[in-house]
Amino acid sequence: MEHTVSLKQNHEFRRLYQKGKSAVSPYFAVYCRPNRRSVSRLGITTGVKLGNAVKRNRVRRRIRELYRTHEGQLLPGYDIVVVARTRAVFASYQELRHSFLRLMRKLELAPPREAER
């Protein structure tokens, strides 16, 4: 990814849960907060409730792909945490994509254009 590193430390996640702005859909919960850096940082949470290791890995890879393909439309300099919810395991990629973009516009990380075809 061009200008994004991953978010790893547990205290970083907890800070975002408490102080970040949030938006929720049936598939995701997204928290974000501006950091004073030139790059964005992305953290992905796939909890044990989602299922076994195969299901958790698939959801995590799809979220990373969503972020990678739409990274150019997002504003840099933010810490972002995406928490997968249970229904994301059973959703198709297109459903996840629409939900992801809607949440990004809601958090004003992406310019409010009209929806992609």
Added chain:
RNA sequence: CAAGUAAGCUGGACAGCCGCGCGGCCGGGGCGAAAGGCCCGGCUGUAAGGAAAGUCCGGGCUCCGCAGGGCAAGGAUAACGGGUAACACCCGCCGGGGGCGACCCUAGGAAAAGUGCAACAGAGAUAUACCGCUGGGCGGGGCUCCGCCGCGCCCAGCAAGGGUGGAAAGGUGGGGUAAGAGCCCACCCAAUGGCGUGGAAGCGUCCAUUGCUGUAAACUCUAUCCGGAGCAACGCCGUGGAGGGACACACAGGCCGGCCCGGCCGUCCCGGGGAGGCGGCUUGAGCGUACUGGCAACAGUGCGUCGAGAUAGAUGGCUGUCUUGAAAGACAGAACCCGGCUUACAGGCUUACUUGCACA
């Protein structure tokens, strides 16, 4: 053809674009004395499983303990023979149980070393006599009053029949007896010893002796095995902070700075090692194939071959073609590595065999 039994295989394939981890090669940029390191880019190779799972056993490897050996404690295993690095696994075989059969299941040492337990029911549970059967004695009764037949009590004998139970002390038939009883006989069953056979467990039955409840996944006994912890093991590097030592009191040295002036700071070494980094980290009881030995598990030899190594964790998204009725649709993600076991699993394929039906 139908129903079934056993063993094994497979777990969509190919191509293109974008993206990620690791290895190799090449190019560019800055730092550096150089090797080379860091960053960026390109090409190329490669990348989850039959169970990677559960963590139930057995090992390799590493550290700790230990002169060597033994005993005790604790734990594990349990017919016999073999395989293996080892095993609780596998193969063969025996005994027992199930199925018409192919075949399947089986923790399967010792109860005659000892201790314990066996509720309820039943007269009685490791030895007994409730109802009974039989003989003798006494009392009294009936009849056709010699004699025979019931009844009550006492004494003695018996364990066949009844019933209870998971289990009642070998089973069935006959003789025998007052009534009975392996008391005796025939056949059968079980145990022990001898004999024959087999490599052994075992099997056979001619013979002899005996007739003994079950339970050891109750304590126990016998035989064999086991030191403990785990790659987050362990080894190396290691800013800061705390400790010790050496030098030194400014004319030295370090940092800021293009340089001077100026400003700030004691410096170096030792040891331990928190954060972090590197190694361990993938070539191994490896995989494929052919031959040989063996019923088999397996072993040996020759040839060929290298197939992940991440560290918050790399495989995703889109498109097309093929096979399909329909195109992904089962269970499921390596984390030091192997051998097993157990559990989950859509669909498909192969081989051998059994039973039934039909036809030749």
Added chain:
RNA sequence: GCUAGUGUGGCUCAGAGGUAGAGCAGCUCACUCGUAAUGAGCAGGCCGUGGGUUCGAUUCCCACCACUAGCU
């Protein structure tokens, strides 16, 4: 990755081979003008699931499932 522990009535727990129990909660009755408390009675359980040992298993053994805790 590794190591322990627990599953029993609606809830909290006993029971350690022989008919499953206690307290709270629930229902009915009594007492009271009424409620609470108290007393009497009642119902509610495949003992987490599946095998095995045993005459007999909630208990013993094996496998699985779920949950909880700990180490790093």
